[in-house]
Amino acid sequence: MPAIALDSSSWYQDDIGPRMTATAEFVFLSWSGLAGEELVSHLYRVRDQAWSVSKYPCVGLWMFLLDGIAAFPQFPTVLEIAKRPQAKTIDLGCGLGQDLRLLAAHGVPTENMWALDMNDGLWKVGYDLFRDQTQMQAKFIHADFLEVDPALDQGLSPLRSKMDLILASQFTHLFDWAGQLSASKNMVYLSKPGTMIVGFQQGRKTARDIPRPWRTVFYHNKDSFLQLWDVVQQQTGTRWKLDITEVQLKDTGMLDVDVAWMPDDHMGLNFIITREA
Numbered sequence: 001m002p003a004i005a006l007d008s009s010s011w012y013q014d015d016i017g018p019r020m021t022a023t024a025e026f027v028f029l030s031w032s033g034l035a036g037e038e039l040v041s042h043l044y045r046v047r048d049q050a051w052s053v054s055k056y057p058c059v060g061l062w063m064f065l066l067d068g069i070a071a072f073p074q075f076p077t078v079l080e081i082a083k084r085p086q087a088k089t090i091d092l093g094c095g096l097g098q099d100l101r102l103l104a105a106h107g108v109p110t111e112n113m114w115a116l117d118m119n120d121g122l123w124k125v126g127y128d129l130f131r132d133q134t135q136m137q138a139k140f141i142h143a144d145f146l147e148v149d150p151a152l153d154q155g156l157s158p159l160r161s162k163m164d165l166i167l168a169s170q171f172t173h174l175f176d177w178a179g180q181l182s183a184s185k186n187m188v189y190l191s192k193p194g195t196m197i198v199g200f201q202q203g204r205k206t207a208r209d210i211p212r213p214w215r216t217v218f219y220h221n222k223d224s225f226l227q228l229w230d231v232v233q234q235q236t237g238t239r240w241k242l243d244i245t246e247v248q249l250k251d252t253g254m255l256d257v258d259v260a261w262m263p264d265d266h267m268g269l270n271f272i273i274t275r276e277a
């Protein structure tokens, strides 16, 4: 199915409203030294800078302020993994890189972090957003994760079987089924037994193709997500424990106005996928 033109203005909300979360306040205060009115005016300015770079809902709807993975019951385990000596973390489709800053604000060293995106624009705005150009040591990998052969990529090949934590929020739902299979197999390339893949994305109660401005994408429910990972495991000869939760988007902090453009069966999927063998 071809992609269609879609009016991205419904993905932009002018007013920050009640979208500031305790998680975001904590990260901006502890990592960036920003709080109160100074933080809010800073957010308006940098959010619009980010929107001019990339017109995704995660930017226009202030979703980079959501609790996200910090609200997962498994977050303490995620932190425990990230804090192990020499543990390596990569954020795929990092955008502004707020998930790496979340870990950093909790004391995870940034030297063993990588951020990957096909567009470095949001990552660069992220230094401004978090005021951490000198402090943030994560290495940026400029790559199209759909097209890349990780074994041939200078940035990814040294990371084969090295990652302890793979962050992938609001990322693979940008691809169709075949693209998600390929991206998931690339994640397996980066993994070893014990690796945890963590993230959240949009879903639909009835799993299906959805037209988007960039391509037709596939939105999962829990069953279809599990089916995809059955295939990933078969094709890679690896075994993973899948902990997938269907959630209401309003329970993740999104407002009614933020989801008004979605069909009625919208929902979110939270995933924790742990490699067993």
Ligand SMILES: C[S@@+](CC[C@H](N)C(=O)[O-])C[C@H]1O[C@@H](n2cnc3c(N)ncnc32)[C@H](O)[C@@H]1O
Binding pocket: 054, 056, 057, 058, 063, 064, 092, 093, 094, 095, 096, 097, 116, 117, 118, 119, 122, 143, 144, 145, 146, 147, 168, 169, 170, 171, 174
């Ligand atoms: C919706 S944003 C999500 C950003 C961030 N992970 C978050 O949760 O806010 C998706 C990001 O994935 C990047 N992206 C899209 N397709 C990609 C691809 N094929 N390879 C690498 N990055 C991609 C986009 O440039 C964008 O920064």
